[in-house]
Amino acid sequence: MPSIDRQAPPPAASQPDILAALGWRPFFADQVEAGSNDGAQPVRVVEAHRGALHVLGEGVDRIIPGRADVVVGDWLLLDPVEAAEPATSRLLERKSLIKRRAPGLERQVQMIAANIDTAFIVSSCNQDFNVARLERYIALAFEAGVTPVVLLTKADLCDDPAAYVEAAQAIAHLAPVLVLNARLADAQSTLATWCAPGQTVAFLGSSGVGKSTLANTLAGNEAIETQAIREGDAKGRHTTTRRQLHLPAGGYAILDTPGMRELQLTGAEAGVAEVFADLHALAGQCRFNDCQHRTEPGCAVRAGVGHGSIENARLERWMKLVAEDKHNTANLTPGKANTAATRKADRRMRKKSRS
Ligand SMILES: Nc1nc2c(ncn2[C@@H]2O[C@H](COP(=O)(O)OP(=O)(O)OP(=O)(O)O)[C@@H](O)[C@H]2O)c(=O)[nH]1
Ligand SMILES: [Mg+2]
Ligand SMILES: [Zn+2]
Known part of the structure; x- marks a missing residue:
């Protein structure tokens, strides 16, 4: 098992209300009542490696085997019956996932x-x-x-x-x-x-x-x-x-978290639309559904730039993020062919997303 430094997070297990401090709340607790997990203990993953998870809970401060579907911040139900094999513990539904x-x-x-x-x-x-x-x-x-x-x-x-x-x-x-x-x-x-x-x-x-x-x-x-x-x-x-x-x-x-060298979006269409809500709304008024906002007639977005209501640099940033997110969302789908063309498109995207 790769080493996880147990001393890294402060000695939290000694805190009286450790579960509350870890963020335990009805959203998670309700999932326990709904299932049949008698005796199972909620623990939060405070550090995750491929091979090991550091989990904390009430009276629990353990390193358990890692699993690919678990990330730092997750809540698990440690089943005491399966204490020897805690990798089978139930992963609770997430409130959010970055x-x-x-x-x-x-x-x-x-x-x-x-x-x-x-x-x-x-x-x-x-x-x-x-x-x-x-x-x-x-x-x-x-x-x-x-x-x-x-x-x-x-x-x-x-x-x-x-x-x-x-x-x-x-x-x-x-x-x-x-x-x-x-x-x-x-x-x-x-x-x-x-x-x-x-x-x-x-x-x-x-x-x-x-x-x-x-x-x-x-x-x-x-x-x-x-x-x-x-x-x-x-x-x-x-x-x-x-x-x-x-x-x-x-x-x-x-x-x-460690500093990120590169942050490429994937599956983030709604997030991008929210940041660029005005442009997203304008795009809905373009004459063509698949308008690229370049040279098409009836492009409401270009019209906005023409009127001076939209800054061109911002429009370019939006189009770049939309294209990147689309590319990644399509190409990270399991089973997608790993062709020379996708690899080339990948390299282009990666170069652009470094800033
Ligand atoms: N003067 C000053 N120095 C700061 C400030 N914030 C951070 N520093 C210094 O900047 C340096 C880098 O800070 P870190 O906290 O290590 O940066 P980090 O974001 O954790 O970096 P990574 O762990 O590499 O991702 C340290 O020398 C800090 O003391 C600030 O607001 N003012
Ligand atoms: Mg740091
Ligand atoms: Zn358009």
Whole structure:
């Protein structure tokens, strides 16, 4: 079994109301009553590897065999009768699931985390900031059923943080945008609305933006390793290498994640439509159902650009995300032929999605 460091999440099993802190709630409890799982114990997966799961529950702090259908954040019912083979435990229905196209050449969907309530989309007030990337993350969160909140870190290192806030607000009108210094304890009160008892929050974003720093600030300690970014280009050093749920005092859960190099959407049509709701609505008025919004007559979207009501760069970002999501959704379907043409299209998509 690959090693999972049991000490990594703080000694949560000693907390009196561990299940509540882990996010146990009627949505999950109702699934237990409905089934015949007498004596089964709910546990939450706080870390998942291919070969092993670290689960916590009331009086439970165990490493059990891994399974491909389980991701960090999942709830399992550990059946005591099957204690020797807990891999057969029942996986409870998820409240939310964050997923993307797996990075690299594998043509697969990768689950990132389950049962997250709030996704803190973290970016810094420096070269890391990128509106197209923010839109991607927000679409991902909407699709997953998770509330997105944009956090702009390193305000203290920036002469004009207001310019970043304004740029983020312009595209992320559906998500609150907060600017902060991740290293200051003030961040606790700034984020208190979302870090309420029983909630699970996740930090997502590129390497070096301060996800682990924020997790430490919220917990009031330095338990998670952090590392200075490179001076020249402000890029992070990929310090965090695994997704882990942490339980700070305060009765909620924090998921810290490794910085993502690449975030390609898949199965996210509704999420993209929500981020670009105005363009999506206009597209419904185009003369042709399959309008590509390029040169077709009767294109309501192009007309909007012509009137100056739609920014061309934003239109391009939307079309790119729609095309990428369509491509991945079609090509990650099991059984789809792995042809030279799809591989070539894949490479094009991957190149475009790096930002
Ligand atoms: N001055 C200042 N430094 C910050 C802030 N946020 C993060 N840092 C610093 O930025 C560096 C990177 O922070 P990390 O928390 O390791 O970044 P991360 O997002 O967890 O990075 P990965 O684990 O690589 O994905 C550390 O040196 C932090 O102290 C901030 O708001 N202000
Ligand atoms: Mg980190
Ligand atoms: Zn059109």
